[in-house]
Amino acid sequence: MSDRLWAPWRMQFIRDSDRPAGCALCAYVGVEPSSEGRVLAREPHAFVVLNKFPYAAGHLLVVPTRHVASLEALTPDEHAALWALTTQSATRLERATGAEGLNLGMNLGRAAGAGIHEHLHVHLVPRWVGDNNFMPVVSDVRVMPEYLEATWEALCPHFAPGGAGL
Numbered sequence: 001m002s003d004r005l006w007a008p009w010r011m012q013f014i015r016d017s018d019r020p021a022g023c024a025l026c027a028y029v030g031v032e033p034s035s036e037g038r039v040l041a042r043e044p045h046a047f048v049v050l051n052k053f054p055y056a057a058g059h060l061l062v063v064p065t066r067h068v069a070s071l072e073a074l075t076p077d078e079h080a081a082l083w084a085l086t087t088q089s090a091t092r093l094e095r096a097t098g099a100e101g102l103n104l105g106m107n108l109g110r111a112a113g114a115g116i117h118e119h120l121h122v123h124l125v126p127r128w129v130g131d132n133n134f135m136p137v138v139s140d141v142r143v144m145p146e147y148l149e150a151t152w153e154a155l156c157p158h159f160a161p162g163g164a165g166l
Protein backbone atom coordinates (compact mmCIF):
# COMPACT_ATOMS: atom_id res chain seq x y z
CA MET A 1 0.00 0.00 0.00
CA SER A 2 1.25 3.40 -0.93
CA ASP A 3 1.90 5.86 1.84
CA ARG A 4 -0.29 8.32 -0.02
CA LEU A 5 -4.07 8.46 0.05
CA TRP A 6 -5.36 6.56 -2.95
CA ALA A 7 -8.31 8.28 -4.59
CA PRO A 8 -8.17 8.09 -8.40
CA TRP A 9 -11.79 9.19 -8.70
CA ARG A 10 -10.77 12.65 -7.57
CA MET A 11 -9.76 13.13 -11.21
CA GLN A 12 -13.29 12.36 -12.31
CA PHE A 13 -14.53 15.02 -9.93
CA ILE A 14 -12.07 17.52 -11.34
CA ARG A 15 -13.01 16.68 -14.93
CA ASP A 16 -16.71 16.26 -14.36
CA SER A 17 -18.44 19.01 -16.32
CA ASP A 18 -21.77 17.19 -16.42
CA ARG A 19 -22.79 17.74 -12.82
CA PRO A 20 -26.47 18.55 -12.59
CA ALA A 21 -27.51 22.13 -12.26
CA GLY A 22 -28.46 23.20 -8.77
CA CYS A 23 -26.87 22.32 -5.48
CA ALA A 24 -25.39 18.81 -5.16
CA LEU A 25 -25.96 18.82 -1.39
CA CYS A 26 -29.55 20.10 -1.54
CA ALA A 27 -30.19 17.07 -3.77
CA TYR A 28 -29.87 14.94 -0.62
CA VAL A 29 -32.50 16.87 1.31
CA GLY A 30 -35.49 14.57 1.73
CA VAL A 31 -33.45 11.46 0.84
CA GLU A 32 -33.85 8.84 3.55
CA PRO A 33 -30.80 6.85 4.71
CA SER A 34 -29.96 4.21 2.07
CA SER A 35 -26.95 2.80 0.27
CA GLU A 36 -28.18 4.20 -3.05
CA GLY A 37 -28.74 7.64 -1.60
CA ARG A 38 -25.51 7.42 0.45
CA VAL A 39 -27.21 9.27 3.34
CA LEU A 40 -26.20 7.73 6.67
CA ALA A 41 -28.17 9.79 9.15
CA ARG A 42 -30.71 12.57 9.06
CA GLU A 43 -31.97 15.00 11.63
CA PRO A 44 -34.22 18.03 11.11
CA HIS A 45 -31.39 20.57 10.79
CA ALA A 46 -28.51 18.45 9.51
CA PHE A 47 -27.61 15.17 7.83
CA VAL A 48 -24.63 12.89 7.16
CA VAL A 49 -23.76 11.63 3.68
CA LEU A 50 -20.82 9.77 2.15
CA ASN A 51 -18.61 12.01 0.08
CA LYS A 52 -19.19 10.98 -3.53
CA PHE A 53 -15.48 11.52 -4.26
CA PRO A 54 -13.75 10.32 -1.08
CA TYR A 55 -10.14 10.93 -0.14
CA ALA A 56 -10.27 7.79 2.03
CA ALA A 57 -12.70 5.04 2.99
CA GLY A 58 -15.36 6.50 5.22
CA HIS A 59 -14.96 10.13 4.12
CA LEU A 60 -18.18 11.74 5.34
CA LEU A 61 -19.84 15.11 4.96
CA VAL A 62 -21.99 16.60 7.72
CA VAL A 63 -24.33 19.10 6.10
CA PRO A 64 -26.86 21.63 7.37
CA THR A 65 -30.24 20.93 5.80
CA ARG A 66 -30.70 24.57 4.82
CA HIS A 67 -28.72 25.89 1.85
CA VAL A 68 -26.33 28.40 3.42
CA ALA A 69 -22.77 29.28 2.44
CA SER A 70 -21.38 30.65 5.69
CA LEU A 71 -21.26 29.77 9.38
CA GLU A 72 -22.81 33.07 10.40
CA ALA A 73 -25.85 32.35 8.22
CA LEU A 74 -26.79 29.42 10.47
CA THR A 75 -29.38 29.99 13.18
CA PRO A 76 -28.30 29.03 16.71
CA ASP A 77 -30.39 25.85 16.46
CA GLU A 78 -28.83 24.92 13.11
CA HIS A 79 -25.35 25.63 14.42
CA ALA A 80 -25.95 23.45 17.47
CA ALA A 81 -27.43 20.65 15.36
CA LEU A 82 -24.56 20.71 12.89
CA TRP A 83 -21.93 20.58 15.62
CA ALA A 84 -23.77 17.88 17.60
CA LEU A 85 -24.09 15.70 14.52
CA THR A 86 -20.44 16.31 13.65
CA THR A 87 -19.39 15.24 17.14
CA GLN A 88 -21.57 12.11 17.02
CA SER A 89 -20.35 11.25 13.55
CA ALA A 90 -16.70 11.54 14.58
CA THR A 91 -17.28 9.05 17.42
CA ARG A 92 -19.28 6.69 15.21
CA LEU A 93 -16.77 6.86 12.39
CA GLU A 94 -13.87 6.03 14.72
CA ARG A 95 -15.78 3.06 16.14
CA ALA A 96 -16.91 1.81 12.76
CA THR A 97 -13.54 2.02 11.04
CA GLY A 98 -11.05 1.63 13.87
CA ALA A 99 -9.48 4.87 12.69
CA GLU A 100 -6.51 6.09 14.69
CA GLY A 101 -7.30 9.71 13.94
CA LEU A 102 -9.65 11.95 12.00
CA ASN A 103 -9.32 14.99 9.82
CA LEU A 104 -12.22 17.33 10.51
CA GLY A 105 -12.57 20.53 8.60
CA MET A 106 -14.41 22.98 6.43
CA ASN A 107 -13.37 24.69 3.22
CA LEU A 108 -15.14 28.03 3.28
CA GLY A 109 -15.26 29.53 -0.18
CA ARG A 110 -13.93 28.44 -3.54
CA ALA A 111 -10.50 29.93 -2.84
CA ALA A 112 -10.20 27.62 0.17
CA GLY A 113 -10.78 24.58 -2.01
CA ALA A 114 -14.50 24.03 -1.50
CA GLY A 115 -15.94 21.79 -4.24
CA ILE A 116 -19.45 22.91 -3.34
CA HIS A 117 -18.79 26.36 -1.95
CA GLU A 118 -22.39 27.55 -1.89
CA HIS A 119 -23.58 24.97 0.68
CA LEU A 120 -21.67 24.69 3.94
CA HIS A 121 -20.41 21.23 4.93
CA VAL A 122 -18.00 19.62 7.38
CA HIS A 123 -15.54 16.99 6.13
CA LEU A 124 -14.71 13.99 8.32
CA VAL A 125 -11.91 11.76 7.04
CA PRO A 126 -10.72 8.75 9.05
CA ARG A 127 -6.95 8.34 9.18
CA TRP A 128 -4.52 5.65 10.21
CA VAL A 129 -0.84 5.91 11.00
CA GLY A 130 0.80 5.64 7.59
CA ASP A 131 -2.70 5.27 6.13
CA ASN A 132 -1.97 1.61 5.42
CA ASN A 133 -4.93 0.28 7.35
CA PHE A 134 -8.02 1.08 5.35
CA MET A 135 -11.22 -0.72 6.19
CA PRO A 136 -10.77 -4.30 4.98
CA VAL A 137 -14.29 -4.31 3.58
CA VAL A 138 -13.36 -1.84 0.86
CA SER A 139 -9.69 -2.64 0.43
CA ASP A 140 -10.19 -4.65 -2.76
CA VAL A 141 -12.82 -2.45 -4.34
CA ARG A 142 -11.64 -0.45 -7.33
CA VAL A 143 -14.93 0.79 -8.80
CA MET A 144 -16.43 3.82 -7.16
CA PRO A 145 -20.14 2.82 -7.05
CA GLU A 146 -19.20 -0.49 -5.38
CA TYR A 147 -16.78 1.31 -3.13
CA LEU A 148 -19.44 3.71 -1.91
CA GLU A 149 -21.96 0.93 -1.42
CA ALA A 150 -19.50 -1.21 0.57
CA THR A 151 -18.55 1.79 2.69
CA TRP A 152 -22.19 2.64 3.35
CA GLU A 153 -22.97 -0.98 4.34
CA ALA A 154 -20.01 -0.99 6.75
CA LEU A 155 -20.94 2.30 8.40
CA CYS A 156 -24.75 2.00 8.41
CA PRO A 157 -25.10 -0.12 11.59
CA HIS A 158 -23.12 2.46 13.52
CA PHE A 159 -25.30 5.35 12.35
CA ALA A 160 -28.72 3.70 12.49
CA PRO A 161 -30.97 4.84 15.34
CA GLY A 162 -30.57 2.35 18.16
CA GLY A 163 -27.73 0.67 16.28
CA ALA A 164 -24.18 -0.02 17.32
CA GLY A 165 -23.36 3.67 17.44
CA LEU A 166 -23.85 5.83 20.51
Ligand SMILES: [Zn+2]
Binds near residue numbers: 024025026067068
Ligand atom coordinates in the same frame (compact mmCIF):
# COMPACT_ATOMS: atom_id res chain seq x y z
ZN1 LIG B 1 -27.63 23.49 -1.14
